[in-house]
Amino acid sequence: MAGANLGAVADFILALDQGTSSSRAILFDQAGKPAAIAPRPIRQIYPQPGWVEHDPDEIWQTQLSTARDVLREAGVTASNIAAIGITNQRETTIIWDREGKPIANAIVWQDRRTAAICEQLRQSGKERLFRERTGLLLDPYFSGTKLKWLLDNTPGARAAAERGDLMCGTVDSWLLYKLCGLHGTDYTNASRTLLYNIFDRCWDDDLLQALEVPSSLLPSVQPSSGVFGETSALGGSVPIAGVAGDQQAALFGQAAFQPGMAKNTYGTGAFLLMNVGERKIQAESMLTTIAWGLAGASGNDEITYALEGSIFIAGAAVQWLRDELGLISSAEESQVLAASVPDSGGIYVVPAFVGLGAPHWDARARGTIVGITRGTTRAHLVRATLEAIAYQVRDVIEAMERESGVKLSELRVDGGAAANDLLLQIQADLLGRDVIRPAVLETTALGAAYLAGISTGFWKDAGEVAKNWREGARFGPRITPEQRDTMYADWKRALERSRGWAEDA
Secondary structure, three states, X not given: OOOOOOOOOOOEEEEEXXXXXXXXXXXXXXXXXXXXXXXXEOOOEOOOOOOOEEOHHHHHHHHHHHHHHHHHHHOOOHHHEEEEEEEEXXXXXXXXXXXXXXXXXXXXXXXXXXXXXXXXXXXXXXXHHHHXXXXXOOOOOOHHHHHHHHHHHOOOHXXXXXXXXXXXXXXXXXXXXXXXXXXXXXXXXXXXOOOEEOOOOEEXXXXXXXXOOOHHHOOEEEXXXXXXXXXXOOOOOEEEEEEEEHHHHHHXXXXXXXXXXXXXXXXXXXXXXXXEEOOOOOOOOOEEEXXXXXXXXXXXXXXXXXXXXXXXXXXXXXXXXXXXXXXXXXXOHHHHHHOOOOOOOXXXXXXXXXXXXXXXXXXXOOXXXXXXXXXXXXXXXXXXXXXXXXXXXXXXXXXXXXXXXXXXXXXXXXXXXXXXXXXXXXXXXXXXXXXXXXXXXOHHHHHHHHHHHHHOOOXXXXXXXXXXXXXXEEEOOOOOHHHHHHHHHHXXXXXXXXXXXXXXX
């Protein structure tokens, strides 16, 4: 997508997409199409089983480098950029001092080290408090217990926090601070911390007390679409005008603006969000979260809510096939190899490598492979792994439909693994309804761009954004209802065998 002198005026929005496995920068034009993309991988740090960390300085340096790379690739300067939108891996938690130095590695959203803290809070009767005020469950997935762990286990951290010498935040807050010196966040990221009351829209004193988090650590919370500050890191002053966690950004990028519309993002994990509008649903196995918050008149911001089902391992299972098992040499090969067999040969893979997310919420579950025979081949294992991703999505959709009272007529999809036609066909088969891939797959970054562009007048409003959405491919079910029911029943049997395995987790 390289070009030269693509524009002489501010005719692009720059999206910074800081994900679990990479930092990327993408330039979007007025039609919502990518004009240039620059990615850089980031290291995954595994200090011990169940722990996942990132280096905050590496997050910053790779993201800054991609922003400069994409401008150079496109042949433009900061003067060509109308605004910057930021989207980020959510729940990943960082603490830094007043000089901008991290006190420890970031604890990544996948990390399970705080399972015992969650259990202690449950035993003390706090689960209902967190559930009712945050829309979340007590699970190591979320930021609050990670923050408590860092304060308790980093030498000198708690004393420094009590003195007001430290700041904390999710990755968006870290990038905002490094880009423009603001200690801030947006509604979507705040809603993932276990510390933010999503209905009263404030940091909640009772939750802070339960997790022993000083309020001085916390960032200010602002609308997802609005000017946060300006940065000169790219050689000229550019406003940062949109921020949203990656899954909410993808929902916005899919133009899912009407209640009942839903999307699923196949990334490292898989995340299904349904727009429920102004409804403040108290779900059982799903999460209630803020989809986005837009600035309203007289400070009365407009909040849209969503139900979310979070699957911890999706694309990461394909990476496991490649990197740990050596069954494939690239993610793309998974489609070719899986398509070489008509089915999985009775194999079921449950990729509960870091426990199970929605709707099961079992931190003690672990990965399982069942149904192996002498005739099992690597092709069967690869196909079963793709099927596992699709089975987990069906688990979430069934629970979401039950708890929302809304039946999905179709599913919009995005994310890296959505480029895999076989996966999407399997998904349609197992759901019994159409799966739709948009023409632009970069919906997470696109959502951040739209939020930034709307607040700066690059796009007029959500209606103009919706006109940019185009269908790229549609996959309809090809198997019989009987086949679908049999396959799903066996999946549930395999799933049960993975539950509660790690007794000390």
